[in-house]
Amino acid sequence: MIRLENLQKTFVVDGRAVPALNGISLDVPEGEVFGIIGRSGAGKSTLIRMLNLLERPDSGRIAIDGRDITGLSDAALRGVRQQIGMVFQHFNLLSSRTVAENVRLPLELTASGSRAEQDARVAELLELVGLAAHRDKYPSQLSGGQKQRVGIARALANRPKLLLCDEATSALDPQTTQSILDLIADINRKLNLTVVLITHEMGVIRRIADRVAVIDGGRIVEMGPVAEVFLHPQHAATQSMVAELSHADELADSGLLDSATGAVWRLTFVGATTHEPILFDTASRYGLSFSLLQGTVSRLKDLPYGQLVVEWHGEAARLAEAREGLSARNVVVEVLR
Template sequence: MSEKKEIYQLEHVTKVFREGNNEVRAVDDVSFSIYEGEIFGIIGMSGAGKSTLVRTLNRLEEITDGTIRFDDVNLQELSSIQLRKVRQSIAMIFQNFNLMMQKTVLDNVMAPMRIAKKLSRQQQREKAKQMLEIVGLQEKAEAYPAQLSGGQRQRVAIARALAMDPRVLLCDEATSALDPKMTDEILTLLKDINRRLHLTIVIITHEMKVIEKICDRVAIIEHGKLAEIGAVEQIFTEPQSSAAKHLLLPFIQGDNPFDMTDKRCFRIVFDGRKATEPVIANLVKATGEEVNILSANTRSVGGVGYGQMIVEIPEDPVKAEKVLDYLHSIDINLTEIEGKEESL
């Protein structure tokens, strides 16, 4: 495996907001790295500190303590002129797109190049058109943002971000104002850009489905602290922190919360080694016993099948033992759930 280069290194990053005698530790002693070329997710509930954290990554927010290195450079040590230069490599998109409504799409995409005095006017136009092509909006160059759908507006914002040839794209709830179909389109586009341009992408979201769809790794933030970090498939199959379990719970259960009191229930985690359907079919074939599937949620994460199933086994102890013997014999991740499910 090739050595992964760290594009961001955060060490003990803390941000305290002070209002009178009140102190809010919006980011509290957070340390992690982001690797070049990956899609890195940061998830947490509203108020967890995600936006503050992502704003520290381009020094829109000055940190109270700790260090942030971008491409081996300590951001805090940069003069304002150096910072301006470095920021050209760090693009950002937002939930509400931040487009200039009175300017055409093309003008919007050209704006950062114009401000940075990058390229000639003609070259800026050419570059902006290329960027619009990447996001599939070349036909809309002369349109105004008001004439576009939300998804198209976010595409313009992405084209504008790409125009400066950034090393990293920070996305703060970039799909939160979009309906599910447009969300999917934007996420697919981001993944495509990540692969084609080898652009590092940092995704801030409160939605697990966003993380699941495109992220390679994810950090879970709770009350300003890093609760858990890891590969997406790892967090989805074996969440350790209560914050991760809490965020995954509605995702796994869907709209069918269930009560397992008075039942013997087991969780089977599928980790990509075994397909889900044959396990249950083979179980029934091998034991002649039925199990009741209370909840099943399997999906493709990072191109591999993952998921979990919660099954109720027969009450009859003899039948139960047959079922358990079989499940133990096939080398599968199996754990008994005690009483009411609260840990996924």
Template sequence: MIRLEGITKSFAGKEGAVAALDGIDLTIARGEIFGIIGSSGAGKSTLVRLINLLERPDGGEVFVGGERVTDARGQRLRALRRSIGMVFQHFNLLSARTVAGNVAYPLELTGAYGRNEIAVRVAALLDRVGLSEHARKYPRQLSGGQKQRVGIARALACEPAVLLCDEATSALDPQTTGAVLDLLRQINRDLGVTVALITHEMDVIRRACDRVAVLDRGRVVEEGPVTRVFLHPRHAATLRLVREAEPDGGSLDAAAASDLGGRAVRLTFTGPAAHKPILGRIARENLVDYAILAGRVGHIRETPYAQFIVSLSGRDVAGAIAGLRASGVDVELQGVAPVPEIEERACHVV
């Protein structure tokens, strides 16, 4: 659906050009929710603005729907932007217009719809985002979550194939963020709209996305399914973002396992295995004791997972490790270096 090839973009700085994007290659499949994550200054917002050509690349090519659009101008550019809805961090609603008026605005700009047709379309959109009873209110009368729902309805007004969400939940509290992400997933599922979700929060990626690309200093440093990237980060930038999602920063004293006289391993259970007593069974079969040093249990979208750092000791540690792997558990042997720990429900056992 969206393909970026060799994208570069620089901006003027006090000491010359500053590279915002440096050789970006990225593909977003039709109908998926794709996350783009990175710390402040990584190039996320520049990247998303290149997709609908609010910014022009210095080099490289932009493709949308299989069509090269890098040099689109005039009517072709307007048609492209109508096919790509945009949801903003700070809502960008028109304060002098009602909720219904805000949603109607892009339809009015096209000049292609009559008054009755616009009214029917607006009513359907407000019903979809759960704001039918607020149609006559003004933005100042709404909560942050309601404002963002108006923004989503407005972005859907012209029936786009793509929805770009630039930090769409960062101004919201956690509960409201969850509700907005659920709405985006429902829209993706019901309408087949491709969603590109830009954020600096790993938890947003975990809850909403199918795949994710990690940006660092204008480059894609890691990309893949969210389950793999979240549970097994390979790049330092990804590891940092995963750790920041945890209340304790994801820290773990790597010496704790050796202090207990055991072998430190990281165990990852996904899907049905996350709810089975595999560790206890394997420990009994191999006469092994285990101490849980840190862990987390949760969901990545609908997929349950559990991940623990444990210290294994006893008669047949090697046999236990082999048995865990044979049972479908991902086992990573840990050295002396700190390991990524991301806890949603922390359990530090002494």
């Protein structure tokens, strides 16, 4: 669906060249939810704006649905942009228009269908985002989450193949953020719509994305399936963002590692193994005792996972056998002490 090849972009600020993107290459298949995460200034906003050429690269290639759009004229690009919906951080609704009129706007601008066909499309979209009862309200009468639902409905008006979400939940409270992410995930499943979202929050990536690219200093420093990147981060930028979400640094700060007298392992497991009594089985089978020092059991989108820090006590030979046994059950064992 999307292919980016060696994108380069430099801005000139106060007469000084400031690199924004440096050699960005990635592929996003049709129907995937792809997350791009990075700190402020990392280059993620510049990158997502290139997907519909709101920002043009200095060099490199952008292909959407098999078509190279990099060199298109403004006139040709307008047709491409009709197939790319965009959801913004601050909603960008027209205050003088009702909910239904805001959703209708893209249909009016592209002269898509008759008035009756537009009415039917607007009604369909408002039902999809759960706002059918609010069609005649104005943006000032809506909550932040409702405004973003209008923004999503408007972005879908022309039946796009690609949906871009630019920090779409940053202005929302945590509960509303979850409901909006659930809505985007539902739309992705129902419509097989390719979604690219940028965020600075690893929690957003964990909840909705299939794969993720971590951008730092204008470069992609890590990329892969969310479970792999989230549970086994390799780059310092990724490790920092994961630590903020999982409070991974609290173990070191607590002093528990220094006071431990046994072997301390971090165990990571995904899928069906998450719901199995792994600690009890291991302790019973190998004659060990254990203490749970830290743990998380949650989900990465639809995939259950767990990550536990466990202190084990027992004979060295039995501990070695336990490590082998855990690995045989597809549990990743990292020795912390």
